[in-house]
Amino acid sequence: MTAHLAWRLAFVVAAVLLVGGPSLKARGNAVAVRIDISGGRLAAPVAVTDEPLLKLSSVYAGTFLGPVINAIDPSWDRYQVTLVSEARTFAPELALTGVRRPYLLLYAMNPQTGEGFIYLPARGEHGYRGNVNLIIRDGHDGRWHQAFPAWAELLNAHIPRR
Numbered sequence: 001m002t003a004h005l006a007w008r009l010a011f012v013v014a015a016v017l018l019v020g021g022p023s024l025k026a027r028g029n030a031v032a033v034r035i036d037i038s039g040g041r042l043a044a045p046v047a048v049t050d051e052p053l054l055k056l057s058s059v060y061a062g063t064f065l066g067p068v069i070n071a072i073d074p075s076w077d078r079y080q081v082t083l084v085s086e087a088r089t090f091a092p093e094l095a096l097t098g099v100r101r102p103y104l105l106l107y108a109m110n111p112q113t114g115e116g117f118i119y120l121p122a123r124g125e126h127g128y129r130g131n132v133n134l135i136i137r138d139g140h141d142g143r144w145h146q147a148f149p150a151w152a153e154l155l156n157a158h159i160p161r162r
Contacts, residue, residue, distance in 0.1 A: 030085040030134075032057035033100065037107075041078035041160040053154040057083050059103045059134050065118055066146035074119045076108040079159060081118075085134070088103075103131055107147070107155065111162040116152025118145045 019135040032054040048054075056063045064083075083103040104127030106119040121127040121140025131141070147155070 021090070027150045030058075030060065030087045030101065032059070032083050033086045034084040035155070036082040036084065036102075037155075037158055040079040040082050041162075042079070046157050046158050048155075050157075052152065053151070056148065056151040056154065059085050059101075061081055062135075062137070064148050064151040065120075065137075066148050068143050068145050069117070070144070072108050072144055073110070074106060076110065076117075077162075078119075081105050081107045081155070101130070101134055103134055105131075107159075109152070109161075114153065114156055114161075115149075116147030116155060118147050119143070120145070124160055 032117070033049070035048040035053065035057060036045060037048065081104070083105070085101050085103065087097045087099045106121075106122060108117045108119075109115070110117075120137065120141045120143065121131060123144070128141060
């Protein structure tokens with residue numbers, strides 16, 4: 001490789017990082033700002049902004065998501081839960097940008113134990129395309145998972161029990 005070609009390649013890489021870097025960084029630094037819950041036994045949709053729940057609802061960290069399981073009881077109520085994330089700027093103070101992105105999941109709660117379960121939409125299902133535009137979770141889409149217990153406990157406070 002000639003010195004001239006090496007400099008051109010270095011310039012192109014630097015330009016890509018300079019232009020694309022902030023948006024990639026901001027996307028990875030997004031924070032949950034609201035959780036919308038609908039369906040199941042709810043009479044009307046609920047918007048949740050409880051700080052402890054939001055801190056556990058980072059789409060990128062996945063702290064709400066536990067291990068994959070085979071199935072859940074089909075008689076349990078199912079709720080559509082949308083984790084609404086807002087990107088932060090690349091600036092040192094990481095201010096919110098106003099750009100909000102939804103991440104959709106289904107949630108079911110064992111009415112006897114309060115244990116929560118999460119389903120991530122599969123390819124072709126409602127919400128899949130938007131979810132994978134935020135983060136790809138190979139092997140997790142189209143499957144049920146245990147919900148992280150602390151997250152489920154906080155979310156359950158907004159869902160009617162039988």
